[in-house]
Each structure stands twice: as structure tokens, then as C-alpha cells.
Amino acid sequence: MTTTLYTSDHEWLAIEGDVATVGITDYAQQQLGDVVFVELPKVGRALKKAEAAAVVESVKAASDVYAPVTGEVLETNAELAAEPALVNSDAQGKAWFFKIKMADRSELGGLMDEAAYKAHTA
């Protein structure tokens, strides 16, 4: 059973057990425009909640992607590094950024469900 939650900074997390898959939302990719480069964190890196974890660059600007929770990076999306435009075509699917092993599930309490995120971006 996967639960998807959202941050106010437009990251999404798909949660299975104590692992969260993280990406940016479709709303975020629409705001960014054409994505041309994605910088992903190294596997094994310990991330603190709200720390800059990845960078997504559109034609015009670079934007940070923040760690939505504290934990260790388990895996990054090699397909995304090779084809950054996946962020535009499938932001909440194939264009996941990294998987993180969560250190403290209580941090999830501050995140939004889909209905709350929709209201946030309305």
C-alpha cells in the first residue's frame, strides 16, 4: 500500500514502509518549464529534512529540491539523469529523483495529502 504526500515546496513522496520515493510535482514542472539538467544526491548521503538534496535546472533557472524528510539516500534515478525532460513528461511517475530510508516517520505528520496539496496550488 503506497501513500503519496506532498510538501509546500512541491515535492511528492510515495511512501512504502520506511522508504519514500521523492520527486517534484506536475505543478512544479509546469512552473519550471523545459527541464534540461537534474543533479541528484549521492547514494548513501545522509539528508536532513529541508536540506537541499537535488537541483533541477530549466532553460532559464536552477531550483533546489529539498529533502522532505530526514534519512539516507538508498537509490537515485539513473534514467532521469540521462533524460531530464522526463520531469516535464512524467513528473509524478518515471521522473522520480531518489529513494530515501526515513529516519523519523513522525516528520510525515507535517506533509499534505493530495486534497490539501491541490488546495495549496489552487
Added chain:
Amino acid sequence: MLARDDQDSLKRTPLHGLHVSLGGKMVPFAGYDMPVQYPAGVLKEHLHTRNAAGLFDVSHMGQIALRPKSGRVEDAARALERLVPQDIVAIAPGRQRYAQFTNADGGILDDLMVANFGDHLFLVVNAACKEADEAHLRANLSGDCGIDSLTDRALIALQGPRAEAALAKLCAEAPAMKFMDSGPRKVAGLDCFVSRSGYTGEDGFEISVPAADAERLAKALLENPDVLPIGLGARDSLRLEAGLCLYGHDIDTATTPVEAALEWSVQKSRRSGGARAGGFPGAEKILAHFDNGAARRRVGLLAQGRAPVREGALLFADSAGGEPIGQVTSGGFGPSLNAPVAMGYVPTASSALGTQLFAEVRGQRLPVAVAAMPFVKNTYKR
């Protein structure tokens, strides 16, 4: 985000309503509410301009007529030569030339286009500088010239390999024009000024049209399926690939034309030993740069990786340690190259093609090499 008051104070070009109706994403630029992109997006708009034709609203730029009080255009040309290092006298009727207003330190106040319309000169200047430029002209040339800001005109750029065919349907004379030809022409029956020029590296035209007719002309051009509206985002990536300077970024009051690698724009007649050498602001310093070289120089930079190197990135000689030797002034992703491109200033000793440098991006030093510009070959119709 801008407060509502700020948005309301932004000026609008005569094509503002058209931009909004075409889905343009509007942003503040040089005091105007301008389209940064349309629904197609920057990448597609950029590539469409390189492959077909793009229509750009550049009405925010200043258009100024310099009318000689004597009635002889060469008197206006001689007068303007007091403010720019270019040979203005030699611009033949119906021709246009790129120039720079310089200051007493040899820096650049603005860059501009100067056309000889037979009985007067026609100038196109940057939006952010246009009021200062007009004041500068008035302060220095009022004795010789009438200075008219043509605020009742819009300016449309049509750029790309199919621009000629698209414009030919509305202006039979367009195909006969060569690069930098410029003058009054009828377009769709309207009284326009047409130049075969632009700022994308592509063949194309800039069309000055009375403001009241601008939307009609733009719509007539956009009826052609080869022509798409293009926003400021792609305009910037196109001019960057073309190796062209953006005022306030790649050139400013602290850069001389020689430092900016714009020597080609200064004719021999104005250089040391020329028939009308000097006589423009900062001539001593600029001519010394011509004669002895400048300590630094604008160069093109190609990154070896995929990460864009943007404006402000510091440049280093080595992969670790040392002081920065220069800085990137424009940089981003080049859609036609499918790779990052940048330009910046480095010491002349480090400006040779192929010189290996490092650009600092988010704390990492990324390898970049000094590269020839333009990054994308221009296709001007000479």
C-alpha cells in the same frame, strides 16, 4: 512575486493584448509586461526559430530619429560620431550598422543600431537605456540635430530561415534586401521601416510599424503556419548561442568595446591612424586597448558536462584553490547545441581558444573550455 501595484505600473507594448490572447506567460522586463514564453515553451520556441520563423515583440526597445538641422544626413552622422567609436559617416543610405555609446572611461553606455534613411538617421536602442540615451543625445547633439523619440511605433522581429518567405507575402521588396539593409518599406500596405537584421544569429528582419497597426501586422504574419510567437526566454537563448552581447550583462559601463571582443564593430577610420581617429568619449582608453591590448576579454565557454553554467559563476584557472580569474556574464542551456553555453570575462592570457578553465557551480568546479563564438553558425544573408 510582484505586488499588484508594481504590475499595474508596468508599461505595455501595442502587442500586449495579442500576447495575452496567445497564452503568453507575462513577466516584468525593463519596465514592461512582456511574454517570457508561450504555451509551446522556451525549447520549442527556440528550435522553431532556428528551423522556421519566430515573431518577437521588441517594441519595448527605443526608436529614435536623428534629424540634421542642416538637412544633410552627413552632418547628423558627424555629430553622432562624437558619441560612438563607429564610422557613421560611411553608412550608405539604406544601410545600418551596429554601434555603442561610450563613456569617458571607455565603458559602454548602451549598444544600438544606426541606419541611414537618406535624410536622417534612425536609431534602435535598448529598452532599459532608452531614456538615458535620449537625454545623452539631447545633451550632446541638440545643436546639430533634432532628436525625436518615435514612441508611437512598435517593433517586430521576424527571425529564422523562413522569415524571408513569410515577409515576402506582405512586402515584395523583402527578398531583395541584404543583411543590414534598412529603410522605409510598405508591409501589408502599412508605412514601416524594415531592416534585414535581428539578434538571434538567424537571417531575419526587424519591422518598425505604427503602433496602431502593430497588431494587424503581427496577426498577418502569424497567419503563416511557419511563424510562431516567441518569448523573451528563447530570445535570450538564441542570442547567447549566437555569441551576441546582452547589455547590462555582457557589456556595461565598466567594459570597453575591446574587452568585449567587439573590435569588429569599430572601423579603421576611427582607430589610431584613421581619417577620423578618436573624438568619441573614452577614446584615449579604447584606442590604447586597440593599440596595446586589454587586460581581459569576453570569451565563449563550453562546459564539458551537462550542468548549465549561469551568469555570476566564478571562473578559476585550476580545479582547486586559487583566486577567481573571471566571471560568467551570460550562461544557460543552448537548445540548438543540446548543451550548456556561456560567455564571460577572463584575463587575455587565458582567452586563447581551447584554454581549460573551471566554473564554480554550487561549490563544485566544472571544467569549461574557451570556445569560438558564435556557438551556432549565423545565417545572415550577406
